Structure formats: structure tokens, C-alpha cells
Ligand SMILES: NC(=O)C1=CN([C@@H]2O[C@H](COP(=O)(O)OP(=O)(O)OC[C@H]3O[C@@H](n4cnc5c(N)ncnc54)[C@H](O)[C@@H]3O)[C@@H](O)[C@H]2O)[C@@H](O)CC1
Ligand SMILES: Nc1ncnc2c1ncn2[C@@H]1O[C@H](COP(=O)(O)OP(=O)(O)O)[C@@H](O)[C@H]1O
């Protein structure tokens with residue numbers, strides 16, 4: 001067959017993501033079905049072709065290879081690059097007597113092709129040069145257990161300290177392909193000159209947790225092996241369908257959002273109305289037909305002078321059960337929100353729970369039960385925890401949640417019978433039987449207070465229209481929220497207020 005194509009991963013359509021176990025199964029089946037060494041030749045060929053495209057003017061291509069098959073892919077790439085006349089230098093941590101058969105064959109081909117081997121670090125690596133990280137792939141385990149670990153870390157440090165671009169083979173070495181947890185660290189971030197060519201399958205860990213920082217631009221080559229999408233562990237989020245509005249629509253077509261939150265100064269001396277206003281403004285700018293605000297401030301504030309479209313109501317004057325209505329509850333809710341949650345959980349047809357609503361539920365089994373029983377009544381719920389809020393709900397630690405984001409989101413979704421939006425880099429959206437989605441948009445500009453309130457409002461706006469699907473609404477809102485940050489003009493500080501206003505049409 002002709003060389004399988006390499007695809008630059010962009011987010012115009014969903015991409016299936018696979019875990020290590022399924023990738024191993026697929027690899028074993030393909031190895032059994034194909035002549036020996038075929039897969040590694042395809043892998044090495046794909047790496048070499050991308051390397052040449054990324055660094056056509058390189059004076060040095062340093063291929064850094066571990067002792068397993070990831071290193072084998074690197075050695076095969078080195079052989080190809082050398083045959084094409086590229087200036088290749090290779091470092092190999094393996095040994096011909098101990099290497100897996102395919103890696104040994106690749107080493108032999110590299111030697112025969114005239115690749116220069118070195119144990120040191122090539123001098124004078126420049127910005128036009130390329131390092132190929134083929135130390136560890138899906139066989140990489142936790143550090144410390146391997147005699148080669150220290151040497152690998154030193155080689156990684158050398159690659160990342162150089163001004164050269166880096167192409168990671170299959171995975172950034174040391175990244176857990178399933179979870180996005182990084183076991184080996186580069187000293188600095190180099191997203192603009194970092195690439196990863198995922199082989200056989202696209203792995204979930206490239207897109208969540210540390211994955212995005214570790215991987216840079218992701219590419220994929222399936223090596224000609226067709227994947228069964230039904231075996232995917234997750235799906236990469238993608239641009240939602242256009243939200244063009246029919247001429248003959250009216251504000252009722254887009255539904256109402258009721259925002260409940262914002263504890264007042266008088267309760268505990270902590271005014272948090274701003275959080276509820278941010279959610280309300282975001283819902284308005286994201287297209288809700290009408291937005292009502294029920295503040296928990298004892299009536300202290302009755303209008304948002306900057307956004308007079310928002311309609312303030314006493315909690316008892318809000319109709320949570322009305323059709324085409326979504327309630328967004330919890331933003332800045334403080335302690336006061338616990339008092340209204342029984343009513344909100346019982347009555348709201350569609351509900352977004354954020355922040356203090358989630359903290360209150362984590363502390364109260366009655367509320368937890370009230371939330372979990374909504375699904376059976378056909379009431380849709382989206383919860384939007386950040387990792388610490390998720391940890392409180394799961395009665396564990398934020399570090400534990402971060403070490404298994406997909407798993408944590410799915411476990412919460414199961415227990416609370418809700419759509420879960422586990423926020424952070426590579427936000428995970430999970431619900432029931434749906435394949436979890438990892439959102440690819442967003443960046444650290446969002447790491448500023450209030451952007452989560454804006455997201456809750458944006459989810460509410462998408463959940464409000466009659467017939468809206470809660471999972472799709474959550475995915476679309478998270479994608480749009482992150483896209484706003486990705487398109488943010490350079491030099492303009494991103495604040496949550498500006499983000500809320502920018503939510504229009506997104
Ligand atoms: N066999 C084949 O034909 C193919 C192999 N492929 C490649 O093979 C890779 C998987 O190969 P392997 O299963 O050999 O695994 P790796 O090459 O990822 O890692 C295994 C090697 O690394 C060592 N090691 C593991 N953890 C370590 C640590 N923390 N510190 C230091 N050393 C450590 C192990 O002792 C072993 O020598 C994939 O990621 C992919 O790059 C794919 O390209 C598909 C084709
Ligand atoms: N580094 C990051 N990369 C991508 N998204 C981020 C990052 N930091 C924060 N975010 C996003 O910003 C929002 C922050 O929400 P949250 O933590 O609830 O903060 P707050 O409650 O102060 O608004 C979430 O949508 C989260 O996914």
C-alpha cells in the first residue's frame with residue numbers, strides 16, 4: 001500500500017480517542033495480520049516525513065531513542081532521513097542483544113544507512129534544527145523504576161533546553177497516554193515549537209491534564225490500521241453546528257435562564273453578587289431569550305445598571321419549572337445557596353449547578369440524593385465542577401481527580417445522574433452511555449476569577465430552548481467558551497466580564 005497519510009489534528013470534526021489497552025489490542029492484531037516489521041516501517045516513515053516537513057532546513061536532526069519499540073520507530077525514522085540525505089545524528093539507549101526484534105531491525109537499518117550515533121548531546125543545535133523524542137511511547141511507566149530513567153530525563157532536558165523544534169514520536173516521553181499525567185518534566189514550555197505524531201490511534205492523554213502542554217500540535221498517522229470507533233474511550237470535542245436563527249423566531253424560541261446565586265454582604269460580609277451577574281450576562285450574550293436573576297442578597301440589588309436587560313426577581317417569584325427554562329444555580333452562592341437548593345433541585349426542569357451549589361451538595365446527603373433522583377424524573381442536570389469541587393463531590397483529593405480526569409468525570413456522572421463538565425485544561429464532559437468528550441479549546445487566559453461563572457451562564461443559554469439536549473448543550477458551551485479565549489486579542493487582558501460580553505453568537 002502507499003504510505004498512510006499523516007493528519008494534522010484540528011477540531012472541525014470529532015476524532016475518536018483510544019486508551020493504551022485498546023491500542024495494544026489493535027497493534028497486536030495488526031502485527032499478526034501484516035508481514036513482520038511492517039508497522040514499524042510505516043511508523044518510522046511517517047515520523048521521517050513529518051520531520052522533513054517541519055524542519056526542511058535543519059543542519060542537525062537529533063533522534064533520541066529509548067530501548068523499546070518507541071525507540072525503534074525513531075531508529076527507522078533516522079534510517080529514512082539519512083537515506084534522504086538529511087543530517088541525522090542518533091542516540092540509542094538500547095542494545096542489539098536486548099532490544100525487541102523490530103527495534104533491533106530498525107537499528108540495523110539505521111547503521112546500514114550510515115546514521116551517525118552519539119552518546120553526547122550534539123553541539124550548536126539551532127532554531128532550524130529538530131530533536132526527535134523517541135525515548136518512550138505507550139510502554140513508558142512511572143519514573144524511578146528503570147535504570148535508564150535518569151539518563152532519559154537528562155536527554156529530555158537537553159532537547160527542551162535547545163532552541164530546536166521537538167517532534168515527539170507517538171507520545172511526549174513520560175506522558176501517560178490514558179490520563180495526561182506527566183511523569184517526566186521538561187524544564188520549560190515550548191508549545192510553539194512542539195509537535196507530537198500519534199501513531200496507530202489518537203490517545204486521550206494528549207488532550208487533557210498535562211497533555212496539551214506536553215504535546216503541542218498533535219498529528220496522527222493510523223499506520224493503515226482502521227480503528228473501531230465503538231472502542232473509543234473518549235471523543236475529541238469539535239466545532240458545534242452553526243446556530244443560525246430563523247427569521248420567524250422570537251425571544252421565546254430561545255428560552256429563559258434563571259440565575260440563582262450571589263450571596264449578599266449582609267449575610268457573612270462577603271458580597272458575591274458579581275458571580276451571579278457574570279453568569280447572567282454570559283447567558284444573555286450567548287443568546288438566551290430572557291434572563292432573570294434571583295440574588296441571595298436579601299433584595300439589596302435590583303438592577304444591573306451595566307446590563308439593564310437582566311430582570312431581577314425574588315427567588316419565590318422565579319418559575320423554575322416553566323417550559324423552555326434553564327436554571328443556573330450556585331455562582332457566588334456562598335452559604336445561602338443551601339437554603340434554596342431543595343426548591344431548585346425539585347422544581348427546575350433543566351438545571352446547571354456550579355460552584356457553591358456543588359459544595360453544598362457535597363456536604364449534604366439529602367441534597368445529593370435530590371440531585372441524583374432528578375434524572376429519573378426526566379429533569380436534565382449539568383454540573384460544572386473544577387477539580388477541587390469534583391474532589392469534594394467524590395470525597396477524594398483534587399490531585400486524585402487530576403490523575404484520572406476521564407474516570408473521575410464518568411464516576412461523578414454515574415453517581416449523580418448528571419452531565420458532568422470537569423473543568424481545567426482539556427475539560428471533560430461525561431454522561432451515562434455517551435462517549436466522554438475532551439474539549440480541545442481554551443487556554444490559561446481563562447485562569448482568572450469568574451470565567452467559570454461565565455461558562456455556567458453559557459451552558460444555561462444553550463440548555464434553555466425547548467428540546468435542547470443537555471450533553472450537546474454542555475459540549476457546545478465549553479467549546480465556545482474556550483474558543484473565545486483562543487481568539488482573544490493579544491495584549492488585551494482577559495477578564496471574566498469581557499469574556500461574558502464576548503459570548504455573543506458563540
Ligand atoms: N511494534 C511495532 O511494530 C510498533 C510499535 N510502535 C511503537 O512502539 C511503542 C511502544 O513500544 P514498547 O512497548 O516497546 O514501549 P516503549 O518503547 O514506549 O517503552 C518500553 C521501554 O522503555 C523502558 N521504560 C519504561 N518506562 C521507563 C521509564 N520510566 N524510564 C526509563 N525507561 C523506561 C522499558 O524498560 C522498555 O525498554 C509505541 O509507543 C510506538 O511508538 C508503534 O509505532 C506501532 C508499531
Ligand atoms: N489553563 C487553563 N486551560 C484551559 N482552560 C482553563 C484553564 N484555566 C482555567 N480554565 C477554564 O476557566 C474556567 C475556570 O472556572 P473555575 O475554576 O470555576 O473558576 P471561577 O469559579 O473563578 O470562575 C473553566 O472553564 C476552566 O476550564
Ligand SMILES: [K+]
Pocket residue numbers: 070133134135136137168169170171172173
Ligand atoms: K516519545
